[in-house]
Structure formats: structure tokens, C-alpha cells
């Protein structure tokens with residue numbers, strides 16, 4: 739049985755929260771297709787698209803960290819690399835496992851991603867909010 743993902747916490751910086759929602763939307767679309775069993779035709783395309791969206795998000799965050807001289811950039815970047823590796827592996831499974839198994843693997847990735855949002859991304863936001871005046875409302 740498939741289920742839609744937790745979109746993760748709102749961290750309080752609109753640009754990051756919007757980007758997190760964009761990534762969540764891509765993966766939720768796939769999970770919805772798996773749930774409805776309409777997924778066979780384009781599943782490789784949709785997985786590639788979601789993984790690409792996540793990689794774009796990581797690149798965006800890393801630019802923010804570089805430009806703000808974020809001191810934990812190295813550790814944060816390593817976590818991004820691990821998560822991108824998890825996401826890339828989904829591409830290899832896409833043709834070879836059942837819809838339920840693929841959904842389970844996607845959900846494992848999403849859990850790891852949400853944990854990263856709650857910890858490392860939150861630390862980045864706390865740093866940025868302390869360093870810059872950010873109007874998030």
C-alpha cells in the first residue's frame with residue numbers, strides 16, 4: 739500500500755520552504771500514481787524528474803551556504819551527497835521491482851530527507867535568521 743509523503747516541516751524561510759514543497763510535490767505525484775496503478779508508462783521519467791528536483795534543491799541550498807559563509811557547509815554537503823545517492827538508487831529500481839516495493843523505497847528516502855530538513859536544514863535556517871534580517875511573512 740502506498741501513501742503520500744510528509745512534506746516536512748516549515749522552517750521559516752520562504753525560499754527554502756517553497757523549494758521543499760516543490761520537491762515534495764514531485765515525489766507525492768509519483769506516490770499518487772503508484773497508489774492509483776497508472777504509473778507504468780512514464781515511471782522512469784517521473785522518477786528522473788523528482789530526483790532532478792531534489793538535486794536542484796541541494797545545489798540551491800549549497801549556494802546559499804557558500805554565499806553566507808555557513809560554517810557547517812561541509813557536513814551539510816556530505817548529507818546532501820548521501821541523500822542524492824539514495825535518490826539515484828531509486829532510478830535503478832524503477833524497472834525492476836513492484837509498485838509497492840518502489841513506494842516503500844521512495845518513502846524510506848523521504849523519511850531520511852525529512853529528518854535532514856528537521857535537523858541540518860533547521861540549523862541552516864537558524865544561522866541565516868541570526869545573521870540576516872529575513873522577512874518570511
Ligand SMILES: [Fe+2]
Pocket residue numbers: 754758795799855859
Ligand atoms: Fe533542504
Ligand SMILES: [Fe+2]
Pocket residue numbers: 796799814818854858859
Ligand atoms: Fe539541506
